[in-house]
Amino acid sequence: MRRGIAATALVASIALAATACGGSDSDSGKSDGPVTITWWDTSNATNEAPTYKALIAKFQAANKNIKVKYVNVPFDQAQNKFDTAAGSKGAPDVLRSDVGWTPAFAKKGYFLPLDGTEALADQAKFKSNLITQAQYEGKTYGVPLVTDTLALVYNKALFKQAGITQAPTTWAELKADAAKVKAKTKVDGYWGSTQAYYAQTFLYGEGTDTVDSSAKKITVDSAAAKKGYGTWLSLFSGTGLHKADTTADAYAHIQDAFVTGKVAAIIQGPWEITNFYKGSAFKDKSNLGIATVPAGSSGKSGAPTGGHNLSVYAGSDSAHQKASLKFLNFMTSAASQTTIALKNSTLPTRDDAYTAAVKADPGIAGYQSVLGSAQPRQALAEYSSLWNPLDTELPKIAGGKESLDKGLSNAELAIAKLVPDFSK
Numbered sequence: 176m177r178r179g180i181a182a183t184a185l186v187a188s189i190a191l192a193a194t195a196c197g198g199s200d201s202d203s204g205k206s207d208g209p210v211t212i213t214w215w216d217t218s219n220a221t222n223e224a225p226t227y228k229a230l231i232a233k234f235q236a237a238n239k240n241i242k243v244k245y246v247n248v249p250f251d252q253a254q255n256k257f258d259t260a261a262g263s264k265g266a267p268d269v270l271r272s273d274v275g276w277t278p279a280f281a282k283k284g285y286f287l288p289l290d291g292t293e294a295l296a297d298q299a300k301f302k303s304n305l306i307t308q309a310q311y312e313g314k315t316y317g318v319p320l321v322t323d324t325l326a327l328v329y330n331k332a333l334f335k336q337a338g339i340t341q342a343p344t345t346w347a348e349l350k351a352d353a354a355k356v357k358a359k360t361k362v363d364g365y366w367g368s369t370q371a372y373y374a375q376t377f378l379y380g381e382g383t384d385t386v387d388s389s390a391k392k393i394t395v396d397s398a399a400a401k402k403g404y405g406t407w408l409s410l411f412s413g414t415g416l417h418k419a420d421t422t423a424d425a426y427a428h429i430q431d432a433f434v435t436g437k438v439a440a441i442i443q444g445p446w447e448i449t450n451f452y453k454g455s456a457f458k459d460k461s462n463l464g465i466a467t468v469p470a471g472s473s474g475k476s477g478a479p480t481g482g483h484n485l486s487v488y489a490g491s492d493s494a495h496q497k498a499s500l501k502f503l504n505f506m507t508s509a510a511s512q513t514t515i516a517l518k519n520s521t522l523p524t525r526d527d528a529y530t531a532a533v534k535a536d537p538g539i540a541g542y543q544s545v546l547g548s549a550q551p552r553q554a555l556a557e558y559s560s561l562w563n564p565l566d567t568e569l570p571k572i573a574g575g576k577e578s579l580d581k582g583l584s585n586a587e588l589a590i591a592k593l594v595p596d597f598s599k
Contacts (some may be wrong), residue, residue: 380471
């Protein structure tokens with residue numbers, strides 16, 4: 176999952192209007208000409224997209240009968256835009272899909288099952304848990320392109336200045352360390368996010384989740400969840416703990432403060448590695464510390480397993496689907512994933528892409544070390560939508576506009592509408 180990628184709705188709407196109908200492109204339907212497939216890429220347009228464009232050029236050079244129409248779609252708009260486009264038979268042939276979108280789009284019949292196709296010819300070489308995460312009801316609907324999770328990232332120099340020799344392993348230790356950093360360096364030790372995706376780590380720390388899909392029960396307002404969110408809330412006040420930012424630009428504010436050395440630690444994912452390195456605090460890449468998210472009272476720690484798959488639109492005709500499958504095979508190959516990792520500092524999804532050069536990147540190596548604690552999302556079509564009510568309520572709670580009890584109660588009511596067959 177990617178957050179905080181900004182783009183104007185006007186520009187996006189113009190671009191999408193011009194390129195939405197990949198499967199029915201009038202120029203690509205000619206039997207005597209090349210097939211043109213449309214790819215909606217949801218990566219960062221500045222830092223990541225150039226690498227993908229270069230790979231497209233390489234693919235087209237090797238496949239003269241296939242053209243790829245590239246469209247970069249802001250991540251925070253892509254899910255709804257694809258849902259709308261697919262519902263009207265105007266979706267792109269290929270989508271770079273967040274792993275959390277797979278169940279919903281598969282359930283609606285928008286994604287083509289890929290089992291036994293050219294796209295998954297190398298299936299055995301991918302990490303098995305990532306293939307599982309691309310499946311819904313026994314079928315595979317995406318090929319893993321990049322993977323990620325959240326980690327505690329910290330400024331080693333500031334920690335050293337405060338006399339801290341290792342990353343905190345519990346939230347209590349983090350609070351103590353934040354106070355030390357403030358006392359010794361005059362900058363805050365930690366700045367947390369009010370976004371539901373980031374707050375999910377606190378639920379895992381208490382051994383719970385937003386819902387229990389196996390029991391068909393909503394657990395967001397349970398005692399365990401309240402304890403987790405209580406810990407989350409406590410990290411917005413205290414010595415060395417930055418107050419909650421509930422503005423629309425909070426993501427950018429937190430990121431900018433970290434890369435310029437104005438805060439010592441945040442929770443963040445590997446999609447920001449290249450931006451870390453551009454910051455004044457991390458011109459020396461070795462100054463970037465990466466550790467597992469601190470544990471909750473249950474002794475458990477971890478964050479959601481994120482990442483992106485490449486999926487094919489089920490509504491495209493057979494010629495476009497065949498070309499799309501070949502494109503997926505190329506883009507997710509070991510060679511392509513190695514290139515993507517070296518250029519974008521993102522994590523490959525297949526073991527043979529972790530070359531010596533890839534593992535030499537300290538950011539990739541650091542995040543690879545915390546992947547073992549990541550938790551896959553539940554195979555529930557509505558799962559990724561469950562964070563939407565929390566994205567409404569958590570900023571209100573953190574900003575002091577409503578109590579924790581009231582906010583979680585409101586979230587529970589909203590979630591109940593999304594999963595009406597679940598009990599409270």
